[in-house]
Amino acid sequence: MRSSKINFTNAQGEVLSGKLDLPANQDPHNFAIFAHCFTCTKDFSAVRNVSRALASQGFGVLRFDFTGLGDSDGDFADTNFSSNVDDLISAADFLAKEYKAPSLLVGHSLGGAAAIFAGGKIDTIKAVATIGAPSNPVHVQKQLGAQLATIREKGQAQVKLAGRDFTFKKQFIDNLEENSCVEAARNLHEALLILHSPQDDTVSIKNAEEIYLAAHHPKSFVTLDGSEHLLIDKENASYVGKIIAGWAARYIPTPDEASISTTHQVVASLDAEDGFSTLLKLGSHHMKADEPVRVGGNDYGPTxxxxxxxxxxxxxxxxxxxxxxxxxxxxxxxxxxxxxxxxxxxxxxxxxxxxxxxxxxxxxxxxxxxxxxxxxxxxxxxxxxxxxxxxxxxxxxxxxxxxxx
Structure with a gap:
């Protein structure tokens, strides 16, 4: 896998920090955006491992820090659930301008809820996958504990989460209460994959059921039996990435599949600008042939x-x-x-x-x-x-x- 640092601006002109994970020996067949969990960052282990698994399956994956988190600019206290959705739309605009418009959205926990909302607002998205997502963003209020009452009464309060202090304002709480993930799922017409663990103690699997029942077909559910909410285990996270990639292939055709067909057993296609990187369709399977870099190729496939x-x-x-x-x-x-x-x-x-x-x-x-x-x-x-x-x-x-x- 190849990974590079990138920056882009959100709707407010603030600079958001991200990383773009790319396949090791080929151009991405599609691009995806990963929305991280509540108060997490792009470098959180689950985000990194799922992204890498998707890249190993040919996706280019943009993972970034929401406004006010990680290396991104902005004040977290001024953000809310809706601003996370807006950040996802900005990320899609960046990919469309600099690389290729995304076709897949993946979100973890509250990021999964944001992915459902954003999926219906980004024209190029064909599939959305959620991991341990709450059926209603207001679910995160319980993580604010006793400070929730203080926020409602005094307008803001500081809350310690995972050893870090965050300032929450009343507008954050109000915004959560204004958005229903179930309602957004009803309005989502893209393919939806819901992944959830029955052992999730943070967001119960009942949330997955509510999202699934509200969503239109095509919709799918995969149980992450034995996994915890944060998906810390690398093996579980890699499994999730591969499951998403395999599922998405049904709804997101690769350029290779769309561009070549034949009545013969095998076809090879090579455009002038592609050097020696040749598209192959062998039976019902697609791959690339190439030459080594030392002779002018890109080494994207076997000779x-x-x-x-x-x-x-x-x-x-x-x-x-x-x-x-x-x-x-x-x-x-x-x-x-x-x-x-x-x-x-x-x-x-x-x-x-x-x-x-x-x-x-x-x-x-x-x-x-x-x-x-x-x-x-x-x-x-x-x-x-x-x-x-x-x-x-x-x-x-x-x-x-x-x-x-």
């Missing part, structure tokens, strides 16, 4: 010869396991390690005499098998490896018939 060697490796492993299952031989794992090179014919002991003038394509294949097979069985497995269909294709006379269409 054509790596794909060819990969075909041989995959077919070898499949053929061996298929044969073993048919014989009722248990092979725990089979690994096929393959490299491709051009070998001088005079160095090749098995080359035909007709090849001696030049070089020959050579695949070096090593097979590692974890099993209890005896020596005779292993010898048979090695013979079977040479019978895999791709191996046979590489050894047979082939032809490529080409025409312009």
């Amino acid at each position: 054509p010869y790596e794909l060819l060697a990969g075909s041989l490796s995959a077919c070898t492993a499949m053929t061996i396991q298929m044969y073993a299952k048919r014989k009722n031989w248990h092979i725990e794992t089979v690994e096929c390690h393959t490299s491709y090179s051009k070998t001088h014919a005079e160095d090749c002991a098995v080359c035909d005499e007709s090849d001696t003038a030049g070089k020959i394509d050579t695949f070096h294949r090593e097979i590692k098998i974890i099993s209890d097979l005896d020596e005779k069985q292993l010898k048979r497995i090695l013979q079977i490896a040479d019978k895999c269909p791709v191996h046979k294709t590489l050894h047979s006379e082939t032809q490529v018939l080409t025409k312009l269409v």
Whole structure:
């Protein structure tokens, strides 16, 4: 994953601080915005880990500090729930101007409620995912404890949350009471994913039920069994990110999927401005092929010869396991390690005499098998490896018939 610091301004002209997490070896297929939990920041562990998991699945993710929090400018005392929603809209405007308009909103806790409100106000959003979100923003009032009465009576009070002092004004309380997440869910027409833990002691799972019942289809619910509200555990947070990415793929088509199609088994598409980064559609699967940086590529995908060697490796492993299952031989794992090179014919002991003038394509294949097979069985497995269909294709006379269409 690649991560860079960014800044953008909100509707009041205040500078908000964020980080943009990008996939390691490819351009993002879509952009997402992450709304952090109440009084948290962009660097909170759950925010960071979910964002990284989404980036590993090809998303570019903007996580930022709401006004008056973390590294962002502004006075927290002057903010409220509605200003958080406005900050999300500003973040979307920034991405649309500098990168690409976001298609996914993700929010944690109160950030999840804000994501539902903002999702209906940002035209490019196609999907919204919430994590442990309250069904009503007013839910956070209980975190103010005894100071809530002071805020109502005197207009403001200082509250200590997670070891930090925050000043809350009466306008913050009033704003919470004016906004209903259930009502916003009723007005949301984008796809909605609700993730919530039944063990959440901060925001009970009843909140997820209320949001789900209010929302339109398409809507989905995933239980985060065993997780706590703040999603501190890295494994749980990574799981959440991958779940969101997999779910969103149904509602957010990637540019690769939208731009190439074929009646053949495989199609490759390469635009002039993309260097060697080639879009591939192999059956129903999309990926990229590329060349290494040292030869002018971006290294966004395997090279054509790596794909060819990969075909041989995959077919070898499949053929061996298929044969073993048919014989009722248990092979725990089979690994096929393959490299491709051009070998001088005079160095090749098995080359035909007709090849001696030049070089020959050579695949070096090593097979590692974890099993209890005896020596005779292993010898048979090695013979079977040479019978895999791709191996046979590489050894047979082939032809490529080409025409312009």
